[in-house]
Amino acid sequence: MINSKLLPPKEYTTEFILNNIHLEEYNIPNLSNLTKKDVQNFEPIQFIVWKDKVIGLTDGAHRVQIAHALNVKIKAVQFKSHSYNSHPNNKEIIRLANEIYTEVNSNK
Numbered sequence: 129m130i131n132s133k134l135l136p137p138k139e140y141t142t143e144f145i146l147n148n149i150h151l152e153e154y155n156i157p158n159l160s161n162l163t164k165k166d167v168q169n170f171e172p173i174q175f176i177v178w179k180d181k182v183i184g185l186t187d188g189a190h191r192v193q194i195a196h197a198l199n200v201k202i203k204a205v206q207f208k209s210h211s212y213n214s215h216p217n218n219k220e221i222i223r224l225a226n227e228i229y230t231e232v233n234s235n236k
Contacts, residue, residue, distance in 0.1 A: 164200045167191075172203035179209075 173188025185192070186207070195202040 162194070162198065164198065167195050167198055167200040167202060170195070170202055172205045174205045174207065176207045176209065 170191045171188070173191055174186045175182050175188075176184040176186060188202075188204075191202060
């Protein structure tokens with residue numbers, strides 16, 4: 129657990145976080161016991177990409193911090209979103225969704 133003292137966000141550096149989390153809870157006494165192979169075998173992190181830009185991390189923040197501290201690349205899964213959908217039914221689906229949204233919100 130991180131110290132309960134309130135700190136400004138700029139003070140939550142990678143070094144601060146790694147020095148204040150209790151890795152023993154995960155059966156890892158300290159970072160020096162982790163090998164690059166251990167970190168490379170972590171579950172993949174998951175992040176969201178919109179128009180070729182990463183907009184959010186959905187899973188794996190702690191793994192990112194540890195990999196960054198040890199300068200190791202880790203596996204990742206991208207969830208790509210696009211501003212377009214060329215499927216022929218897309219216009220009809222959007223029309224129906226807007227109709228349902230309007231109907232639901234007009235009955236409040």
